[in-house]
Amino acid sequence: MSDLIADLRGLLDDKGVLTGEAVSERMIHVWYQRPIEALCIVRPRTTEEVAAVLALCQQHGQAVIPHGGLTGLVQGCNTTPADVVLSLERMNAVEEVDPVGRTMTVQAGVPLQVLQETAEAHGLMFPLDLGARGSCQIGGNVSTNAGGNRVIRFGMTRDNVLGLEAVLADGTVVSSLNTMIKNNAGYDLKHLFIGTEGTLGIVTRVVIRLREAPRGLSTAFAAFDSFEQLTRFLRYIDRELGGALCAFEAMWRDYYELVTTAPADNARPVPLDYPNYVLLEALTRGSAEDVAMFEDIMGRALEEGLLADAAVAQSETDRRAMWRIRDSVDQFFRFGPAFLYDVSLGIRFMDSYVTEVKQRLGAAWPEHHCFTLGHIGDGNIHFAINVGDDSAAAHARVNACVYEPLAPVGGSVSAEHGIGTEKRDYLALSRSPAEIELMRRVKQALDPSGILNPGKIFSA
Numbered sequence: 001m002s003d004l005i006a007d008l009r010g011l012l013d014d015k016g017v018l019t020g021e022a023v024s025e026r027m028i029h030v031w032y033q034r035p036i037e038a039l040c041i042v043r044p045r046t047t048e049e050v051a052a053v054l055a056l057c058q059q060h061g062q063a064v065i066p067h068g069g070l071t072g073l074v075q076g077c078n079t080t081p082a083d084v085v086l087s088l089e090r091m092n093a094v095e096e097v098d099p100v101g102r103t104m105t106v107q108a109g110v111p112l113q114v115l116q117e118t119a120e121a122h123g124l125m126f127p128l129d130l131g132a133r134g135s136c137q138i139g140g141n142v143s144t145n146a147g148g149n150r151v152i153r154f155g156m157t158r159d160n161v162l163g164l165e166a167v168l169a170d171g172t173v174v175s176s177l178n179t180m181i182k183n184n185a186g187y188d189l190k191h192l193f194i195g196t197e198g199t200l201g202i203v204t205r206v207v208i209r210l211r212e213a214p215r216g217l218s219t220a221f222a223a224f225d226s227f228e229q230l231t232r233f234l235r236y237i238d239r240e241l242g243g244a245l246c247a248f249e250a251m252w253r254d255y256y257e258l259v260t261t262a263p264a265d266n267a268r269p270v271p272l273d274y275p276n277y278v279l280l281e282a283l284t285r286g287s288a289e290d291v292a293m294f295e296d297i298m299g300r301a302l303e304e305g306l307l308a309d310a311a312v313a314q315s316e317t318d319r320r321a322m323w324r325i326r327d328s329v330d331q332f333f334r335f336g337p338a339f340l341y342d343v344s345l346g347i348r349f350m351d352s353y354v355t356e357v358k359q360r361l362g363a364a365w366p367e368h369h370c371f372t373l374g375h376i377g378d379g380n381i382h383f384a385i386n387v388g389d390d391s392a393a394a395h396a397r398v399n400a401c402v403y404e405p406l407a408p409v410g411g412s413v414s415a416e417h418g419i420g421t422e423k424r425d426y427l428a429l430s431r432s433p434a435e436i437e438l439m440r441r442v443k444q445a446l447d448p449s450g451i452l453n454p455g456k457i458f459s460a
Helices: 002-011 047-060 112-121 138-144 227-240 253-259 288-303 316-327 329-335 347-364 392-409 424-429 433-446
Strands: 040-042 064-067 084-087 094-098 103-107 161-167 173-176 202-209 216-224 245-252 276-284 309-312 339-344 369-374 380-386
Touching (some): 094 112, 103 112, 216 288, 227 245, 227 288, 245 253, 288 309, 347 380, 380 392
Parallel strands (some): 040 084
Antiparallel strands (some): 103 202, 161 173, 339 380
16 A cells, blocks of 8 residues: 555656555544544546546555535445545645636535635626535536536536546546536437446546626515425515526424524514414516516515515525525534435425324434424425434434435435445335346446445445
């Protein structure tokens, strides 16, 4: 192994390879404070250096674990002491912004928030948005096909990537930096690397699609007497806003109470009197007419019985306060370690599904805590569950409560976080044997030695 490290150092500069305490002083995740265990952390600065590192590791049969911002929630970046970590943190340049074509070409280590702010500086918007925006990197967003708050309007990461560059396990560089929305010239190879969690290649550069920045945002917080009322409101508001709806963030009472009760300092925009709540937002031109129209649409919804109560943000301060409620997920851990879940299913099944999950949990752990929220409009629910026991055995029992009811309704064990190792044993609940076998065949074709993020998604 010392020979391998020496060879890696020969490929990079004096800051390119970290070993010993420089590795162990880093944490694997902000919510899982466990030191990284690895042979070394390799930090290339260019695609050519990534290619050289992978070619060398292929020769040695050395496992390589890609690291971005380490904000993933499915243990997809877990390592062993024998692994080489490949961090893209020094590949953090915005290479080009094309305001006319509305594209941006960036290196994989650029944080999401930097992309958002760079786009805004050009009067444009990169619509991907999630709570980890300040830490997550675009390479990781691409590799996990991240979702977030605006999927209902702009789609997943996949829908906002025009082209990319990736390096295969043997060091081959596949550069497909397409900048066009329409390009049907053969296979669209970027999809081999989007959402495949670094198991088929390492994404090094990305061309993202930008949109015109909205001049204004209209935001409201609504309460509902039932989930059925909430779904009727979703159809109404999407129709009345004419495609301008860009966020529809649902919260069950358990979550709303958690994040608006001390020690959380979020003020309640509507009373804690209802089972369901929604934070919604629309893109506008920022005119007085648009503001009045949004308020009128919300008022008519109240008159027609499509919601029980609502508050419309009157300022940017109000808007940020409403979003703080949605983003206060750090409160999940108030009662100790929590198991986090990210599932997807048809909206028409959600109410009965959530009820069944909570009934199963209550039967096994009468004193459990289950906090529920989701993007809903795109079929996504998140749970944070505390049962007073964070052992592997308890985790498996909670997994059964959450995942088993998905199979009868054709749901997915992962809406937007990926599989990693956390959900590996449950992949078969959402994918057929033929699909999983095809995944394995693609993996074998692109990474025959199995060095790229081995053991993630499915067992080797």
